[in-house]
Amino acid sequence: MSGGRHKIPVKSPEELRRMRAACRLAARVMDAVAAAVRPGITTRALDELAERMIAAGGGRPAFKGYRGYPCSTCISVNEELIHGIPGPRVIAPGDIVSVDLGVELNGMLGDVARTIGVQPVRGDHARMLATVEEAFAAACRVVRAGARVGDISHAVQSLCEARGYGVVREYVGHGIGRQLHEPPQIPNFGTAGSGPPLPAGATLAIEPMITLGGNAVKVLADHWTVVTQDGAACAHYENTVLVTETGCEVLTVAVKQPD
Secondary structure (H helix, E strand, C coil), rough: CHHHHHCCCCCHHHHHHHHHHHHHHHHHHHHHHHHHCCCCCCCHHHHHHHHHHHHCCCCCCCCCHHHCCCEEEEEECCCEECCCCCCEEEECHHHHHHEEEEEEECCCEEEEEEEECCCCCHHHHHHHHHHHHHHHHHHHHHHHCCHHHHHHHHHHHHHHHHHEECCCCCEEEEEECCCCCEEEEECCCCCCCCEEEECCCCCEEECCCCEECCCCEEEEECCEEEEECCCCCEECCCEEECCCCCHHHHHHHHCCCCC
């Protein structure tokens, strides 16, 4: 694993204070965008909603301008896995819509993704959406100081493949905090006990990515949008977490604001 050759950053208490704030803002924006996903809305309108909310919260969209990316969110539909560019596409009944967004606030970052089913949701789609969220929960159960990156990878792979889903190999989770991508890389497949050990105070973006078909993907001509090679529907679920001595804390959780 390439992340294993580099030291995993540990965040100071002050950095964690700022990072929690960035992650809470990211979670609030995600909740609002997910609630706005419905037939008739365009992916551009969802992106504009996210950008307005991030700015109103004092943050900056972490994706906009990153390696030339043009928008504040990635919005991917059906067979699109990740990095879909928002635009004029209109959401239709039965679509599954993946929204991925990052927030920078006071120099620290948070990253979160959800895949939302638009009614009427097909049964196999609903089961996949439930499984990708359960895979994240399974990963969290093995995270603690001293656990290995491969423990996370194995937890995701074993659960998803046992249920017949394809587990994407080419794209991985990652460390996050001072930068959008930090060591380590966190594949969604691998061997328990392998890879670098996790220190307390590390912050990670854990993001299972699964498909209803094979695990092969390709990048479209826009040089961003990643789709399944076989055209199968797919799902993506992500949170930013903090490694502790005894487990992990999910940071991308919205806190109700006082009236």
